[in-house]
Amino acid sequence: GLDRLVEQLVNVKLQRDRLLATTPEGNPAFDPINRQIETLKESIKDHISGIKSSLQATRQQLQAFNSNFEASIRDLPVQERQFINIKRQQGIKEELYVYLLKKQEEAALSYASTLSDSRTIDQAFYGSPVSPNATLTFGMALLFGLMVPVGLIYGRQIFNDRIISDKEIKDATSAPLLAELVYYVSSSPLPLRAWNSGIIAEQFRTLRTNLSYLHDRDSGRVTLLTSGMPGEGKSFISCNLGLALASCDRKTVLLELDMRKPGVSKNFSLTSETGLTDYLKGNASMEEITQPSGVHPNLFIIKTGPLPESPADLLGNIRLDNLIDWLRFYFNDILIDTPPIHLVTDAMIASRFSDVTLYIIRQAYTHRSELDYVNELQAKGKLRNLNIIFNGVEMGARYNYKTNFNYRYYTVPDDLKRLGLGSALQGVIKRL
Secondary structure: OHHHHHHHHHHHHHHHHHHHOOOOOOOOOHHHHHHHHHHHHHHHHHHHHHHHHHHHHHHHHHHHHHHHHHHHHHOOOHHHHHHHHHHHHHHHHHHHHHHHHHHHHHHHHHHHHOOOOOOOOOOOOOOOOOOOOHHHHHHHHHHHHHHHHHHHHHHHHHHOOEOOOHHHHHHHOOOOEEEEEEOOOOOOOOHHHHOOOOHHHHHHHHHHHHHHHHOOOOOOEEEEEEEOOOOOOHHHHHHHHHHHHHHOOOOEEEEEOOOOOOOHHHHHOOOOOOOHHHHHOOOOOHHHHOEEOOOOOOEEEEOOOOOOOOHHHHHOOHHHHHHHHHHHHHOOEEEEEOOOOOOOOHHHHHHHHOOEEEEEEEOOOOEOHHHHHHHHHHHHOOOOOEEEEEEEEOOEOOOOEOOOOOHHHHOOHHHHHHHOOOHHHHHHHHHO
16 A cells, blocks of 8 residues: 555656646646645555554564563473573584594594505506597598588688679670779778879779770760779779879869769868859859869869759759860869769769769679679660779689789889788798
């Protein structure tokens, strides 16, 4: 009953606190709640008083019983009580005596076990072991040691659904493979700036040269870069290809058309908030959104700007066509960085401007099923002049992938770690 009253009091107080959150305390609505709280408090006090009285009566009854028992004990004869005490002392001493006898026997047995009464008749000897068979054991271990690595290597190739080599690309699709870029390990997203003489820089220069054969004009060339899924290095290649083109005295602009997860402006650490979305909405001019990269005087960036709610609708704006025409007039190369074409339609919409399309595939990251999608794009002609770039290629035993690159020609020993090579391969190259 007391628990029920306390629970009611808590509920009423919670009701009062909720009312207090929206109503002043002097409101008449609090009067019945306050009276109910006071009533519950008085009921709880009365209930506690009743419990206390009951407990006190029980204590008095128990004290009376105790007094009766003590009086009965005092009434026992004195000699009987003395006999009981003597008997109790006898039991204690008897138990103690038995315990000491047990300890005495245990000590005697422990002492007897330390005295040896045995002697050696013949020296110990052994013959050849019957089991296990050493030859069979070592043979099985050798066989197991050979089969497990071979099974792991071939099993990984069988169950792996990622693209590992350029042969898989050439066999599965008719789109030409334009270039291969090695796996690059560095804190800088611009290897042409941070490591100007390495193999990755030379490969971007090779990509620049191969790209020139695909275009049928010398100025106003539009190149669109896309991929099938995020994380394949599209923005990385866009930034460094733009820097490679700018390095050979070609006025280049990099258009960040990925309006969902832009990455170009982060690579160049641009601080201006004005971008392409401002221009497409009529809030900025072409000159205002075209800003220097800060890395090379011939390289300019048009960043995305504030991210729009519906990028695909915004890309259909006629102002984007005017911007591309203006860029074709003032720049030699226009690079368009677009979002993954297999996920969103933005790249498909922007393909109407491109002269050449570069489709990025990353080693051990892109699924083989993406090659079927590339074939579909190639067959239906949805992307103009489609070419493939094989990115993030790791040489060595990890993927059992070999190439004809000569590391000694491109690389100095102190920069070998940027290629992600193993320590053993680094040592070989250093000795060479």
